[in-house]
Amino acid sequence: MQPVEPGVTTSFSAATSKGDDREPPVESNIVRVTKFFSAEPWLSFSNDGTSRVNGFKCSVFLEGPGKPRGVFGSGTIIVCLYRVDRDGAGHEVAVPLQEWELPPDQAYPWRCKERTLLGWGYGLRLQWRDDLDLEGKQIAVVVKYIRDDGKTLSSTRQMLKVPRRGTQMLTVQPQKT
Secondary structure (H helix, E strand, C coil): CCCCCCCCCHHHCCCCCCCCCCCCCCEEECEEEEEECCCCCEEEECCCCCCCCEEEEEEEEEECCCCCCCCCCCCEEEEEEEEEEEEECCCCEEEEEEEECCCHHHHHHHHHCCCCCCCCCCEEEECCCCCCCCCCCEEEEEEEEEECCEEECCCCCCECCCCCCCCCCEEEECCCC
Protein backbone atom coordinates (compact mmCIF):
# COMPACT_ATOMS: atom_id res chain seq x y z
CA MET A 1 0.00 0.00 0.00
CA GLN A 2 1.39 3.41 -0.99
CA PRO A 3 0.98 6.63 1.03
CA VAL A 4 -1.53 9.08 -0.42
CA GLU A 5 -2.35 12.74 -0.07
CA PRO A 6 -6.01 13.72 0.13
CA GLY A 7 -7.23 15.18 -3.15
CA VAL A 8 -4.13 14.15 -5.09
CA THR A 9 -4.10 11.26 -7.51
CA THR A 10 -0.63 9.79 -7.80
CA SER A 11 0.65 6.45 -8.98
CA PHE A 12 4.08 5.95 -7.43
CA SER A 13 4.70 2.66 -9.18
CA ALA A 14 3.91 4.19 -12.58
CA ALA A 15 6.53 6.88 -12.06
CA THR A 16 9.23 4.27 -11.48
CA SER A 17 8.10 1.54 -13.85
CA LYS A 18 10.25 0.58 -16.83
CA GLY A 19 9.36 2.29 -20.04
CA ASP A 20 7.93 5.35 -18.27
CA ASP A 21 9.87 8.46 -19.26
CA ARG A 22 8.53 10.67 -16.45
CA GLU A 23 11.25 11.89 -14.13
CA PRO A 24 10.97 13.14 -10.54
CA PRO A 25 11.10 16.95 -10.22
CA VAL A 26 14.44 18.75 -10.61
CA GLU A 27 14.49 22.18 -9.00
CA SER A 28 17.02 25.01 -9.35
CA ASN A 29 15.47 27.17 -6.60
CA ILE A 30 16.33 25.04 -3.56
CA VAL A 31 15.44 26.84 -0.30
CA ARG A 32 16.35 24.28 2.40
CA VAL A 33 18.74 21.37 2.99
CA THR A 34 17.82 18.65 5.48
CA LYS A 35 19.81 15.55 6.42
CA PHE A 36 18.84 12.51 8.44
CA PHE A 37 21.03 9.88 10.08
CA SER A 38 19.82 6.49 11.28
CA ALA A 39 20.57 5.33 14.83
CA GLU A 40 23.40 3.22 13.38
CA PRO A 41 24.86 5.21 10.47
CA TRP A 42 28.28 3.53 10.46
CA LEU A 43 29.77 1.71 7.48
CA SER A 44 32.88 -0.35 6.92
CA PHE A 45 34.21 -0.26 3.37
CA SER A 46 37.21 -2.43 4.37
CA ASN A 47 37.35 -5.99 3.12
CA ASP A 48 40.30 -6.97 5.33
CA GLY A 49 38.11 -8.47 8.07
CA THR A 50 38.81 -5.71 10.59
CA SER A 51 35.32 -4.16 10.41
CA ARG A 52 36.97 -0.79 10.95
CA VAL A 53 34.46 2.06 10.70
CA ASN A 54 35.50 4.25 7.79
CA GLY A 55 32.26 5.75 6.55
CA PHE A 56 28.64 6.62 7.21
CA LYS A 57 25.26 6.74 5.53
CA CYS A 58 22.69 9.50 5.60
CA SER A 59 19.66 10.74 3.70
CA VAL A 60 19.62 14.23 2.20
CA PHE A 61 16.48 16.11 1.17
CA LEU A 62 16.49 19.35 -0.82
CA GLU A 63 13.32 21.43 -0.61
CA GLY A 64 12.02 23.75 -3.31
CA PRO A 65 9.95 26.89 -2.67
CA GLY A 66 6.55 25.26 -3.21
CA LYS A 67 6.05 22.50 -0.64
CA PRO A 68 8.19 21.23 2.23
CA ARG A 69 8.92 18.06 0.22
CA GLY A 70 12.19 16.76 -1.16
CA VAL A 71 13.06 17.37 -4.81
CA PHE A 72 16.20 16.71 -6.80
CA GLY A 73 18.46 19.72 -7.26
CA SER A 74 20.28 21.03 -10.31
CA GLY A 75 23.17 22.33 -8.17
CA THR A 76 26.01 20.72 -6.20
CA ILE A 77 25.75 18.84 -2.90
CA ILE A 78 28.78 19.13 -0.61
CA VAL A 79 29.09 16.96 2.50
CA CYS A 80 31.59 18.30 5.06
CA LEU A 81 33.19 16.13 7.76
CA TYR A 82 34.74 17.70 10.87
CA ARG A 83 36.46 16.29 13.95
CA VAL A 84 35.22 18.10 17.05
CA ASP A 85 38.03 18.86 19.50
CA ARG A 86 38.28 21.07 22.60
CA ASP A 87 40.72 23.93 23.00
CA GLY A 88 42.54 24.77 26.25
CA ALA A 89 39.50 26.68 27.54
CA GLY A 90 37.16 23.76 26.79
CA HIS A 91 35.48 25.39 23.79
CA GLU A 92 34.52 23.28 20.79
CA VAL A 93 36.82 23.52 17.80
CA ALA A 94 35.66 21.99 14.52
CA VAL A 95 38.63 20.72 12.51
CA PRO A 96 37.77 20.24 8.80
CA LEU A 97 38.77 16.75 7.64
CA GLN A 98 37.14 15.97 4.31
CA GLU A 99 34.57 17.19 1.80
CA TRP A 100 32.64 15.19 -0.76
CA GLU A 101 31.51 17.31 -3.72
CA LEU A 102 28.62 15.87 -5.72
CA PRO A 103 27.63 17.86 -8.81
CA PRO A 104 24.34 16.70 -10.37
CA ASP A 105 25.93 13.95 -12.49
CA GLN A 106 27.77 12.47 -9.46
CA ALA A 107 24.73 12.85 -7.17
CA TYR A 108 22.47 11.09 -9.69
CA PRO A 109 23.39 7.50 -8.62
CA TRP A 110 22.49 8.39 -5.01
CA ARG A 111 18.93 9.47 -5.87
CA CYS A 112 16.19 7.44 -4.22
CA LYS A 113 14.29 5.25 -6.66
CA GLU A 114 10.85 5.92 -5.17
CA ARG A 115 9.32 8.94 -3.50
CA THR A 116 9.15 8.77 0.30
CA LEU A 117 6.82 10.55 2.70
CA LEU A 118 9.40 13.36 2.76
CA GLY A 119 9.54 13.53 -1.04
CA TRP A 120 12.50 12.72 -3.26
CA GLY A 121 15.93 12.47 -1.66
CA TYR A 122 19.44 11.13 -1.85
CA GLY A 123 20.71 8.09 0.08
CA LEU A 124 24.42 8.79 0.53
CA ARG A 125 27.02 6.21 1.59
CA LEU A 126 30.34 7.97 2.06
CA GLN A 127 33.79 6.61 2.86
CA TRP A 128 36.35 8.86 4.48
CA ARG A 129 40.05 8.83 3.59
CA ASP A 130 42.19 5.91 4.79
CA ASP A 131 44.55 8.22 6.69
CA LEU A 132 41.74 9.39 9.01
CA ASP A 133 41.59 7.46 12.29
CA LEU A 134 38.32 8.60 13.83
CA GLU A 135 37.66 5.62 16.10
CA GLY A 136 36.12 6.89 19.35
CA LYS A 137 36.20 10.51 18.14
CA GLN A 138 33.40 13.09 18.10
CA ILE A 139 32.61 14.24 14.55
CA ALA A 140 30.22 16.68 12.93
CA VAL A 141 28.65 16.45 9.48
CA VAL A 142 27.19 19.41 7.59
CA VAL A 143 25.53 19.15 4.19
CA LYS A 144 25.81 22.19 1.93
CA TYR A 145 24.09 22.87 -1.35
CA ILE A 146 25.34 25.30 -3.99
CA ARG A 147 22.54 26.49 -6.25
CA ASP A 148 23.03 27.32 -9.93
CA ASP A 149 22.94 31.04 -9.03
CA GLY A 150 25.87 30.55 -6.59
CA LYS A 151 23.87 30.85 -3.37
CA THR A 152 25.00 28.32 -0.72
CA LEU A 153 22.59 26.72 1.74
CA SER A 154 23.63 24.61 4.74
CA SER A 155 21.95 22.01 6.90
CA THR A 156 22.29 22.05 10.64
CA ARG A 157 25.28 20.09 11.90
CA GLN A 158 24.91 16.48 12.98
CA MET A 159 27.11 15.50 15.92
CA LEU A 160 28.11 11.83 16.05
CA LYS A 161 30.59 9.73 18.00
CA VAL A 162 32.44 7.21 15.87
CA PRO A 163 32.30 3.80 17.55
CA ARG A 164 35.34 1.79 18.50
CA ARG A 165 36.17 -1.49 16.80
CA GLY A 166 33.79 -4.33 17.46
CA THR A 167 30.64 -2.20 17.23
CA GLN A 168 27.97 -3.64 14.96
CA MET A 169 27.84 -1.91 11.59
CA LEU A 170 27.02 -2.47 7.96
CA THR A 171 29.87 -3.74 5.79
CA VAL A 172 29.86 -2.40 2.25
CA GLN A 173 31.12 -4.65 -0.50
CA PRO A 174 33.69 -2.92 -2.73
CA GLN A 175 32.44 -2.13 -6.23
CA LYS A 176 34.06 -4.10 -9.01
CA THR A 177 35.80 -1.93 -11.57
